[in-house]
Amino acid sequence: GQQLNQSPQSMFIQEGEDVSMNCTSSSIFNTWLWYKQEPGEGPVLLIALYKAGELTSNGRLTAQFGITRKDSFLNISASIPSDVGIYFCAGQLGAGNNRKLIWGLGTSLAVNP
Amino acid sequence: DAGVTQSPTHLIKTRGQQVTLRCSPISGHKSVSWYQQVLGQGPQFIFQYYEKEERGRGNFPDRFSARQFPNYSSELNVNALLLGDSALYLCASATTPLAEAFFGQGTRLTVV
Numbered sequence: 326g327q328q329l330n331q332s333p334q335s336m337f338i339q340e341g342e343d344v345s346m347n348c349t350s351s352s353i354f355n356t357w358l359w360y361k362q363e364p365g366e367g368p369v370l371l372i373a374l375y376k377a378g379e380l381t382s383n384g385r386l387t388a389q390f391g392i393t394r395k396d397s398f399l400n401i402s403a404s405i406p407s408d409v410g411i412y413f414c415a416g417q418l419g420a421g422n423n424r425k426l427i428w429g430l431g432t433s434l435a436v437n438p
Numbered sequence: 439d440a441g442v443t444q445s446p447t448h449l450i451k452t453r454g455q456q457v458t459l460r461c462s463p464i465s466g467h468k469s470v471s472w473y474q475q476v477l478g479q480g481p482q483f484i485f486q487y488y489e490k491e492e493r494g495r496g497n498f499p500d501r502f503s504a505r506q507f508p509n510y511s512s513e514l515n516v517n518a519l520l521l522g523d524s525a526l527y528l529c530a531s532a533t534t535p536l537a538e539a540f541f542g543q544g545t546r547l548t549v550v
Contacts, residue, residue: 329480331480356536358538358539360541365543366543366544367442367528367530367541367542367543367544368481368528368541369541370538370539370540373538413480413481415480415481417536425483425486425494425496426471426481426483426539427483428480428481428482429480430478430479430480431479431480
Protein backbone atom coordinates (compact mmCIF):
# COMPACT_ATOMS: atom_id res chain seq x y z
CA GLY A 326 0.00 0.00 0.00
CA GLN A 327 0.93 3.64 -0.26
CA GLN A 328 3.08 5.10 2.49
CA LEU A 329 4.56 8.43 3.40
CA ASN A 330 8.27 8.78 4.06
CA GLN A 331 8.48 9.47 7.77
CA SER A 332 11.74 10.12 9.58
CA PRO A 333 13.45 9.42 11.80
CA GLN A 334 12.29 5.86 12.31
CA SER A 335 13.12 6.02 16.01
CA MET A 336 14.53 8.45 18.54
CA PHE A 337 15.96 8.02 22.01
CA ILE A 338 16.32 11.33 23.85
CA GLN A 339 16.83 12.78 27.30
CA GLU A 340 13.95 14.33 29.16
CA GLY A 341 13.81 18.05 28.46
CA GLU A 342 15.18 17.82 24.92
CA ASP A 343 13.26 19.04 21.90
CA VAL A 344 12.18 16.56 19.23
CA SER A 345 11.58 17.02 15.53
CA MET A 346 10.14 14.55 13.02
CA ASN A 347 8.88 14.97 9.48
CA CYS A 348 6.99 13.37 6.65
CA THR A 349 7.51 13.81 2.93
CA SER A 350 5.77 12.51 -0.14
CA SER A 351 5.74 12.88 -3.88
CA SER A 352 1.97 13.40 -3.67
CA ILE A 353 0.13 16.61 -2.83
CA PHE A 354 -2.14 16.36 0.19
CA ASN A 355 -5.10 18.53 1.14
CA THR A 356 -4.84 17.68 4.85
CA TRP A 357 -2.02 16.59 7.14
CA LEU A 358 -2.68 14.88 10.45
CA TRP A 359 -0.35 13.88 13.27
CA TYR A 360 -1.28 11.02 15.60
CA LYS A 361 0.30 9.40 18.65
CA GLN A 362 -0.18 5.73 19.37
CA GLU A 363 0.64 4.06 22.67
CA PRO A 364 0.89 0.29 23.11
CA GLY A 365 -2.48 -1.44 23.02
CA GLU A 366 -4.29 1.72 22.00
CA GLY A 367 -5.59 3.20 18.80
CA PRO A 368 -3.95 6.36 17.39
CA VAL A 369 -4.94 9.62 19.05
CA LEU A 370 -5.15 12.77 16.96
CA LEU A 371 -2.65 15.44 18.06
CA ILE A 372 -2.81 18.12 15.38
CA ALA A 373 -4.71 18.61 12.11
CA LEU A 374 -3.47 20.93 9.34
CA TYR A 375 -5.67 22.10 6.49
CA LYS A 376 -3.80 24.79 4.56
CA ALA A 377 -0.36 25.01 2.98
CA GLY A 378 1.97 26.95 5.26
CA GLU A 379 -0.30 26.51 8.28
CA LEU A 380 1.54 26.37 11.61
CA THR A 381 -0.48 24.97 14.52
CA SER A 382 0.40 24.36 18.16
CA ASN A 383 -1.12 22.08 20.76
CA GLY A 384 0.64 22.63 24.07
CA ARG A 385 4.27 21.61 23.61
CA LEU A 386 3.54 20.27 20.14
CA THR A 387 3.89 22.33 16.97
CA ALA A 388 3.24 21.13 13.43
CA GLN A 389 3.41 22.76 10.03
CA PHE A 390 1.84 22.01 6.66
CA GLY A 391 4.55 22.46 4.04
CA ILE A 392 4.18 25.14 1.39
CA THR A 393 4.45 22.56 -1.39
CA ARG A 394 1.71 20.48 0.34
CA LYS A 395 4.03 17.49 0.06
CA ASP A 396 5.52 17.57 3.54
CA SER A 397 4.88 18.28 7.20
CA PHE A 398 6.87 18.36 10.41
CA LEU A 399 6.04 17.86 14.08
CA ASN A 400 8.10 19.37 16.90
CA ILE A 401 7.82 18.48 20.57
CA SER A 402 9.46 20.90 22.96
CA ALA A 403 10.84 20.05 26.42
CA SER A 404 10.04 16.34 26.17
CA ILE A 405 8.72 14.45 29.19
CA PRO A 406 8.52 10.69 29.86
CA SER A 407 4.84 10.49 28.92
CA ASP A 408 5.73 11.61 25.38
CA VAL A 409 6.87 8.04 24.77
CA GLY A 410 4.99 6.36 21.93
CA ILE A 411 4.84 6.05 18.18
CA TYR A 412 4.02 9.19 16.23
CA PHE A 413 2.36 8.83 12.85
CA CYS A 414 1.80 11.38 10.15
CA ALA A 415 -1.14 10.91 7.81
CA GLY A 416 -2.00 12.79 4.66
CA GLN A 417 -5.43 12.97 3.11
CA LEU A 418 -5.65 12.49 -0.65
CA GLY A 419 -8.36 12.78 -3.19
CA ALA A 420 -11.96 13.85 -3.12
CA GLY A 421 -15.38 12.29 -3.25
CA ASN A 422 -15.32 8.51 -3.18
CA ASN A 423 -11.55 8.52 -3.67
CA ARG A 424 -10.75 10.20 -0.34
CA LYS A 425 -8.33 8.27 1.81
CA LEU A 426 -5.67 8.70 4.45
CA ILE A 427 -2.12 7.66 3.66
CA TRP A 428 0.04 6.90 6.69
CA GLY A 429 3.70 7.12 7.48
CA LEU A 430 5.45 4.17 9.09
CA GLY A 431 5.80 6.01 12.38
CA THR A 432 8.52 7.50 14.54
CA SER A 433 9.11 5.60 17.76
CA LEU A 434 10.04 7.98 20.57
CA ALA A 435 11.74 6.91 23.79
CA VAL A 436 12.46 9.44 26.54
CA ASN A 437 15.07 8.81 29.19
CA PRO A 438 14.05 10.45 32.48
CA ASP B 439 -19.02 10.65 26.41
CA ALA B 440 -18.09 7.21 25.12
CA GLY B 441 -15.40 7.14 22.48
CA VAL B 442 -15.21 4.74 19.56
CA THR B 443 -15.79 1.22 20.84
CA GLN B 444 -14.69 -1.93 19.11
CA SER B 445 -15.44 -5.55 19.85
CA PRO B 446 -14.01 -7.99 20.49
CA THR B 447 -10.68 -6.65 21.75
CA HIS B 448 -8.83 -9.85 20.94
CA LEU B 449 -9.65 -12.77 18.66
CA ILE B 450 -7.92 -15.95 17.57
CA LYS B 451 -9.08 -17.70 14.41
CA THR B 452 -7.75 -20.53 12.26
CA ARG B 453 -6.94 -20.27 8.57
CA GLY B 454 -9.96 -20.48 6.33
CA GLN B 455 -12.39 -19.24 8.95
CA GLN B 456 -14.47 -16.10 8.73
CA VAL B 457 -14.47 -13.22 11.22
CA THR B 458 -16.75 -10.27 11.97
CA LEU B 459 -15.44 -7.21 13.79
CA ARG B 460 -17.74 -4.55 15.20
CA CYS B 461 -17.44 -0.82 15.72
CA SER B 462 -19.67 1.73 17.43
CA PRO B 463 -18.82 5.32 16.50
CA ILE B 464 -18.90 8.32 18.76
CA SER B 465 -22.45 9.58 19.18
CA GLY B 466 -23.27 11.98 16.36
CA HIS B 467 -20.57 10.64 14.06
CA LYS B 468 -21.86 9.32 10.75
CA SER B 469 -18.57 8.35 9.12
CA VAL B 470 -16.75 5.12 9.97
CA SER B 471 -13.44 3.96 8.52
CA TRP B 472 -11.62 0.67 8.92
CA TYR B 473 -7.86 0.23 8.96
CA GLN B 474 -5.49 -2.71 9.19
CA GLN B 475 -2.30 -2.17 11.17
CA VAL B 476 0.36 -4.83 10.92
CA LEU B 477 2.96 -4.83 13.69
CA GLY B 478 5.58 -2.16 13.06
CA GLN B 479 3.63 -0.48 10.28
CA GLY B 480 1.27 2.43 9.97
CA PRO B 481 -2.45 1.79 9.50
CA GLN B 482 -3.59 0.77 6.02
CA PHE B 483 -6.97 2.05 4.84
CA ILE B 484 -9.57 -0.65 4.14
CA PHE B 485 -13.00 1.03 3.87
CA GLN B 486 -14.86 4.21 4.63
CA TYR B 487 -18.62 4.41 5.10
CA TYR B 488 -20.73 7.54 5.44
CA GLU B 489 -24.49 7.64 5.82
CA LYS B 490 -24.55 3.86 5.26
CA GLU B 491 -22.88 4.11 1.87
CA GLU B 492 -19.37 3.05 0.94
CA ARG B 493 -17.29 6.17 0.27
CA GLY B 494 -13.84 4.71 -0.14
CA ARG B 495 -12.05 1.41 -0.50
CA GLY B 496 -8.39 0.57 -0.12
CA ASN B 497 -6.34 -2.08 -1.89
CA PHE B 498 -7.68 -5.13 -0.12
CA PRO B 499 -9.03 -8.34 -1.67
CA ASP B 500 -12.73 -9.10 -1.97
CA ARG B 501 -12.44 -11.32 1.10
CA PHE B 502 -12.79 -8.06 3.02
CA SER B 503 -16.25 -6.52 3.18
CA ALA B 504 -18.03 -4.09 5.45
CA ARG B 505 -21.36 -2.45 6.05
CA GLN B 506 -22.82 0.38 8.09
CA PHE B 507 -26.11 0.14 9.92
CA PRO B 508 -28.88 2.76 10.37
CA ASN B 509 -27.45 3.61 13.83
CA TYR B 510 -24.07 4.24 12.09
CA SER B 511 -22.34 1.29 13.74
CA SER B 512 -20.32 -0.84 11.38
CA GLU B 513 -19.07 -4.37 10.84
CA LEU B 514 -15.98 -5.54 9.02
CA ASN B 515 -16.06 -9.08 7.66
CA VAL B 516 -13.10 -11.08 6.50
CA ASN B 517 -13.62 -14.44 4.79
CA ALA B 518 -11.20 -17.28 4.18
CA LEU B 519 -8.69 -15.96 6.70
CA LEU B 520 -4.99 -16.13 5.91
CA LEU B 521 -2.07 -16.00 8.31
CA GLY B 522 -1.21 -12.60 6.84
CA ASP B 523 -4.53 -11.20 8.01
CA SER B 524 -3.16 -11.19 11.56
CA ALA B 525 -3.12 -7.54 12.60
CA LEU B 526 -4.69 -4.85 14.71
CA TYR B 527 -7.93 -3.74 13.04
CA LEU B 528 -8.78 -0.15 13.84
CA CYS B 529 -12.07 1.62 13.46
CA ALA B 530 -12.22 5.41 13.28
CA SER B 531 -15.27 7.63 13.38
CA ALA B 532 -15.81 11.20 12.29
CA THR B 533 -18.71 13.59 11.82
CA THR B 534 -18.10 13.65 8.06
CA PRO B 535 -15.56 11.90 5.81
CA LEU B 536 -13.34 14.98 5.75
CA ALA B 537 -13.43 15.68 9.48
CA GLU B 538 -10.83 14.55 12.04
CA ALA B 539 -11.09 10.85 12.75
CA PHE B 540 -11.08 9.40 16.26
CA PHE B 541 -9.87 5.86 16.68
CA GLY B 542 -11.01 2.99 18.83
CA GLN B 543 -8.58 0.74 20.68
CA GLY B 544 -8.71 -1.82 17.91
CA THR B 545 -9.35 -5.54 17.62
CA ARG B 546 -6.24 -7.70 17.73
CA LEU B 547 -6.84 -10.58 15.28
CA THR B 548 -4.49 -13.54 15.32
CA VAL B 549 -4.84 -16.17 12.60
CA VAL B 550 -3.18 -19.50 13.35
